[in-house]
Amino acid sequence: MLDSQLLRTVPALLTAWIVWTVLKRFVFSHPLDRIPGPPAQSFYTGNLRQVFNADSPDYFRALSEKYGRVTRLFGLFKQRILHVSDPKALQHIFLKEQHIYEESTFFLVTNMKIFGPGLLSTLGDQHRxxxxxxxxVFSIAHMRRMMPTFYSVTYDLRRILLAKTRDGPQTTDMLSWLSKAALEIVSLCGLGKSLSPVTEDEGEDPYVTAIKTLTPVSRHLRLMRQYILPFVVKYKLAPPPVLRIISDRLPLPRLHQMSGIVDTMHDVSVGIFTQKKKELQEVGYSDDNQKDFLSILMRENARASAGDRLSDNEVVAQISTLMFAAMDTTSSALSRILWLLAVHPNVQSKLREEIRKVKQEFEEPDYDQLSSLTYLDAVCRESLRLYSPVPLVTRQARKDAFLPLSNPIRTMDGKEIQSVYVPKDTLINVPIQAVNEDPGIWGPDSYEWKPERWLSPLPDSVHEARIPGVYSNVMTFIGGSRACIGFKFSEMEMKVMLFVLLDALQFDLGKQEIQWNRSGIATPFIGNNELQPELPMLISRAA
Structure with missing residues (x-):
């Protein structure tokens, strides 16, 4: 009886909300209507299909070329969205007024449902x-201690790939192997246990499967995550257990798959936390022998004051957050770099030459020695500049504000303005890719992949732009208090893998055309099978 009433009530409330939203947005004018931008491509979805298309960075480039660094877009039912790549505006969004421009509600609510109260789903004092x-956990000193683990796992991968090429070149899915290695590195470094051993074994831990499938499945639930879920949570239409009953009865297979992924990640994370807590209680929290991230976090947490201490739920939430973030983005970036090296064999040869020269002296270069490889560093920086694993981030204005601009823009009525009025609750899209390849910042060759640009001083325009990114004058890892906390970990992991693999192996493109879905976290795929990311490459023993 209760279930049937709720199944009628929730759709009725959603329908009423949608009708009011549509009327309000179509009948009344909006302050952002004076900002130039493209017309809505759909009455229902506005420009969202273009924003979240597999080739979305190409769309962002076209917007920048036609409308400049500030654009008005349309979301669901003519919702106005501000699309911003202006450097001065970004300084205010990510640094000077980051308390105003917080993570969007849909981002926070979605990550709370997936991971729990962790870094990706909290604000304010709790996040701090x-x-x-x-x-x-992510200090440089700790990164140095992790280097042997990086090398050990990568050499395991190298041995397998060399065995595959014993009788000549072979085609293999490098995304699968890179993901497996990245997961094993983060599970050993992060949790102190092996979850994804780099072997030929086809079997896979359910937790690993859940993390791998999270991104492709979530892409198919984007509108639900962005519009329906925040509404349901905000107005508390039903208790979570009842909402789960309703969601399980809806004819939405992807939603059911996502529920299973979340259940698996939560259950395993609780088990890992419980076991680690037991281990630390047995040896004592003062014992510093266990160097994995979770042990360090739990020891620091035990020593913290009551005001700073994290709850058990908060610590549990960090586990899957760490595993997902460290695996998905790193394997995405590494896949892109290997693909680029296959497309540009001359760069691959030059990089291999640098690696082998260093390898004559150091079999496993330490943190500082690896950091001194200038061409390896240039290849990584240029790849992360032009092909950010995450091409778009969103912020939401928590109150009315004015966003200053580097250069004035002309409004639809012909007036020139130096700042944009941003009403409370406005969604602000920040196209990382558009910032990273802006010709006004990086010069006329900004759309080209040229590692050599990092071997000489960058143009003055790069430094003058004062891009508020935490890494190399780009927005790939964003900036401010919500910058990627593990970007140094990811950077060194990529460099170790490239150092070890390129010394022994040659990577070339196979016969199948590789496409890239750059909506959300960028992933390669073949044909129309976007839900099954893969990167088939022809590998052989390097001469």
Missing amino acids: RQRKMLNP
Whole structure:
């Protein structure tokens, strides 16, 4: 009886909300209507299909070329969205007024449902407490201690790939192997246990499967995550257990798959936390022998004051957050770099030459020695500049504000303005890719992949733009208090893998055309099978 009433009530409330939203947005004018931008491509979805298309960075480039660095877009039912790549505006969004331009509600609600109260789903003091507790985990000193693990896992991968090429070149899915290695590195470094051993074994831990399938499945639920879920949570239409019953009865297979993924990730994370807590209680929290991230976090948390200490739920939430973020983005970036090296064999040869020269002296270069490889560094920086694993981030204005601009823009009525009025709750899209390849910042060759640009001083325009990114004058890892906390970990992991693999192996493109879905976290795929990411490459023993 209760279930049937709720199944009638929830759709009725959603329908009423949609009708009011549509009327309000179509009848009344909006302050952002004076900002130039493209017409809505759909009455229902506005420009969202273009924004979240597999080739979305190409769309962002076209917007920048036609409308400049500030554009008005349309979302669901003519919702106005501000699309911003202006450097001065970004300084205010990510640094000077980041308390105004917070993560969007749909981002926070979605990540709360998937991971729990972790770094990706919290704001304000709660987020600052978590970040403060996690900073020691990602210190440079700790990165140095992790290097042997990076090498050990990567050499395991190298041995397997060399065995495959014993009788000549072979085609293999490098995304699968890179993901497996990245997961094993983060599970050993992060949790102190092996979850994804780099072997030929076809079997896979359910937790690993859940993390791998999270991104492709979530792409198919984007509108639900962005519009329906925040509404349901905001107005508390039903208790979580009842909402789960309703969602399980809806004829939406992807939603059911996502529920299974979340259940698996949560259950395994709780088990890992419980086991780690037991281990630390047995040896004592003062014992510093266990160097994995989770042990360090739990020791620091035990020593913290009551005001800074994280709850058990907060610590559990960091586990899957760490595993997902460290695996998906790193394997995406590495896949792109190997693909680029296959497309540009001359760069691959030059990089291999640098690696082999260093390898004559150091079999496993330490943190500082690896950082000194200038061409390896240039290849990584240029790849992360032009092909950010995450091409778009969103912020939401928590109150009315004015966003200053580097250069004035002309409004639809012909007036020139130096700042944009941003009403409360406005969604702001920041196209990372458009910032990273802006010709006004990077010069006329900004759309070209040229590692050599990093071997000489960058143009003055790059430094003058004062891009608020935490890494190399680009927005790939964003900036401010929500910058990627593990970007140094990811950078060194990529460099170790490239150092070890390129010394022994040659990577070339196979016969199948590789496409890239750059909506969300960029992933390669073949044909029309976007839900099954793969990167088939022809590998052989390097001469």
